[in-house]
Amino acid sequence: MDTDALRWFQQIADGVTMTEVSEIEFITQSGVSRALSRLEADVGTQLLRRTGRNLRMTSAGAAFKRHVDALLHQLDDGLAAVDQLIDPETGIVALASQLSLGTWLVPNLVGSFRRTHADVRFELQQVRDNQTTAVLQDTRLDLEITTVRPTDRTVTWHPLLTEPLWLAVPQEHELATRRHVRLSEVSREPFLMLRRPSLLRHQTEELCEQAGFEPAVAFEGEDIPTLRGFVTAGLGVAVVPALHLGSPEALTGVVHHLQITDAGAAREIGLGWSSERKTLPSAELFRQHIIDRSGAGDLPAVAPMF
Template identity: 35%
Template sequence: MEWQQLEYFRVVAGTEHFTQAAERLAISQPALSRSITHLEETLGVPLFDRVGRSVKLNAYGASFLKRVERALQEIQDGMAELQQLRDPYTGTVSLSFVMTFGLSFLPDFISSFNRLYPQVKLQLFQNTTAAIARQLQDGEADLSIVGSLDHRNQLEWHKLLDEDLFAYVPAKHRLADRESIRLEELAGEPFIGFKKGYGMRDLTDRFCAQAGFAPQVVFEGEDVATVSVLVSSGIGVTLIPSFRGITPSKIKKLRVEEPACRREIGLAWQKGRTLSPAAELFRSFIIGQFA
């Protein structure tokens, strides 16, 4: 069995037509047919049901295709790794991050990294904390910038910094002329919060519980921009990290004196997984920014 036979099989399985597959592979149709026949003889089972000039993947073929696609992807990944080993300053790094972090200093870090290593491409994903953990475990992301995780048995997590959270209220709110408040002073206020599954929602619920109340969430958002716009419109208050672009005439940021409202931000990756040289490069760069 040869690697080329597997690639031919995958293309025929995708088109279910020998002529179209042969054109896509730039080989003759008889040569393609012989290759598939030899593959079936090696395996001892037919992979396709022949229907006139067309073919249809049968149960054997469908089962084998899953393994072939996985094997060919491994080969492709291996070739990419070898290329990066030859030149570690090339390749692609997939990075996922919590949505509230993406609006703060991540853009500055990415810009600095791109200036130093212009040949390394960054593939970015914004997601919830729960989804980020799954991406790391499934290998969809090399690294993630996220709050502390509960999956320490499967993931490594390196703390980068502590980030303060602030109460944001409409500019005409009864507390808007203050510089700081106790969180309990927002008890009974309508809250603009994040959807369940987001790390910021868990933090809001936890800090409000410490202050002796449960937030009355009237709207659940997915990003800081939406939450802040709704607060500035007078719908409610919120508890979020500091963000750029605030309009003092519409929204006011208040420091929380009690309880101490802050979150940990760290860099996470899959435990035991060998990162590509490019991903190792980015990991060292990010950690170095907070050393």
């Protein structure tokens, strides 16, 4: 069914003349008349009847008009929603990130972006640091800030920064007076780790293996703040990402952190997106904003250890 014919029917039913419709829509009167005839053929009955020089709705036309009004109203709302979506200054960015990046990097990037693009909205999704990327699993996502380097060729990866891994120990621990540690020095300590298939868990186990021991896991948690909480309670030690300036965790001082000197004690943070889906303008703006800040070395620095 031709939406132009529906709009012309609506206008004439509201009192606009055929001549006025023709002038407004830049189409001949015969073109309008043919479109209305096709509409009546589609509906299966006469919708308009000529009374003198004017067209008036039939009973069927009056019944049909109520639904046409509702349909065109919804259609216009849908078109307006699409216009808003594809407008780079009023669109929506669907962004996924790991919980450990959501306290410092993501707020920093979104905040600096919205200072110049205040009407862009964000749909944020937190994901675990599993060994698969979220943009492969959820086609609604535009971008993902992650420590998972994708192996699938349909995902583009742009490295942003390298984040050191630290060892978190209780404040009263015998190592709490030091700034550096080798993992072999804590081989007999109970370890607090994320549940599998966490990438950080896998990396921690690899670092311990390289240091010559298998860690004794005393507790498995779902997120890094929980691990730090158990460290605070004196239940073990944990390999955790470095704290960054601007993170609320960097202000607490509830645990002591030591720099791990073992080779490979760091994780790479990057930006991922599907190379098979066209990025909407607002997401493209945000992607370029992140890449520009990374290229300029303008990302939050590591906080002093304590």
